[in-house]
Amino acid sequence: MKLFYEDVNLQTFQAKKIDEGTDEQGRRYVVLDQTAFYPTGGGQPHDTGLLNQAPVYNVEEVDGAVRHYIEGTDPLLETVHGEVNWDRRFDHMQQHAGQHILSAAFENNFNLKTVSFHLGEEVCSVDLEAEQVSDEVLSMAERQANELVLENRPIETKWVSQEELKQYPLRKDVAVTDDIRLVIIPEADYNGCGGTHPTSTGQVGAINILHTEKQRGQTRVYFVCGKRVTRQLSEKHEVIQALTAKMSAPQEKLVDAADRLLDQNRQLEKTVEELKSQLLTFEAKQYQGDVVKEVFTDRPVAELQKLAKMIIAGPDQKTVLFVNETDDKLQLVCGRGAEVTTDMNKLIKSVLPLIDGRGGGKPDFAQGGGEKRMSAEAFLEACVANI
Template structure:
């Protein structure tokens, strides 16, 4: 017997053990003659709690049998005392009922159907059958959902047959046949659902849409209900207070302060890049030999690529061989001026086997890397001999 359907507010119960065992993953489970533990299903996570002193960490329904997965190895008595983690259960009830209300608001007022629902540990989401929802529609749907919450309408459940379904304006087709459980918010939402919900909309507390994203031609709406709204508000308030202090700006002017800071940062990045280019140009001018060979330590590869190109560009009969040593590997970069006939792609491949390396490129420029099987100086010396 599923006691969570008989009394959704039941937090403790007595039951008899009818079976126990371990599944294919070696997880220990117990089966009871009746239970108040809700198993995972319908987008809603399972309950947790205690059977005597054993912690129930997962609940599944397999072939009509509810398995309670428990920790520990101590044997359970034939009669057990069950205790539901009520904070977790009521949170799930708030989120699930809030989803019904929010989905009904989108469909009843804007003809936007919900195609899927996910109840996560921190936030929930629904996927709407549309690739775009305007900010105005989001705001109106949220307001209408919360108005329904404040009306404190009853949330009713009813078991009906397939034939009796015709009497109700269902929001979507039911996926089961036979004995069907309806969750009803009068004149608002009629939906086949096997989850747990509070007995009135007022118990949902508040519904808050957080943000949206596109998802395979649909729109995913992220939201929270009940106590999760307070938690989100507290977290965001802490962040705002921290930013207010760090940016010396009141909350209402934080966006403007952030824009100014970002613009300043872009300008600084541009200035730094210009200065780096000037330094590289100066460094490139120092290499006058026709064969430029050098070893570096922890230089950014992109920087060495730019330096090598600066050295060979506009010069005659110029070849550059760079070896860069990092904590984990050796990196090679080579280039030549336009009038040189040396093939850089073949040249770099001639030494890569020495370090179990990989790489390549074009006749005028190539790069690669490999293991530190020798010193950077020895690798450069071997490389020069290939010329």
């Protein structure tokens, strides 16, 4: 017997053990003649708790039997005292009921159907049948959902037959034909559901939409309910307080302060790039001779590519071979001027096998890298020998 359907607020119970075993994954489980533990299903996670002080870490329904997966190896007595982790259960009840209310607000007022629901450990989400949902609609749906919470309407459950379903304006078709359980918020939501919910909307506490994202032609709406709203508010308050102190700006001016800081950062980055370019130009002029070869340590490859291109942009007979050494890799950048006939792409393909590397490019410029199987100096000399 599923006691959570008889009394959703039941936290402790007595039962008899009717089966005990180990599943194919080696997990120990117990089956009882009755239980208040909710098994995973309908988008709602399982309960946890204790059976005679043995921790219950998972609950699943397998072939009609509710399996309680327990820790430990001590024998379980025939008579079992069960205790449900109420904080976890009530949190799930708040989130699940909140989803019903929020989905009803989207559909009843904006014709936005919910196609899936996920109850996560930190946040929940619903996928709406729409590519885009405006901020205005999100705000209005959240406000209407919270108004329904404040009205403290009853949340009723009822077992009905297939024929009796016709009496109710269901939000979506039910997935079963027998043992149909409806969760009803009068004049707001009529939905087939096997999950656990509080007995009134007021127990949901509050509903807060966090953000949205596009999801394969649909819109995923992330939200929290009940105690999770308070937790989210507390976390955000801590962040805002820290930013207020760091940016020397009150909360209402944090966005403006952040915009100014980002503008300053962009200007600084632009200045740094200009100075780097000037330094590279100066550095390029220092290299003499037709073949420029050098080993670097932990130099950014993009920087070496830019330096090499500056060098070969001068005299047309220049050839550049740069090897960069990191903790575990060797990287090669090579280029040539217009009067040089060496194919840089063929050159790099001929030497990279020495370091089990990969790379390529064009006849006048190529790059690649691989494992540090030899010294950087030896690899550079191998490149020179292949010109």
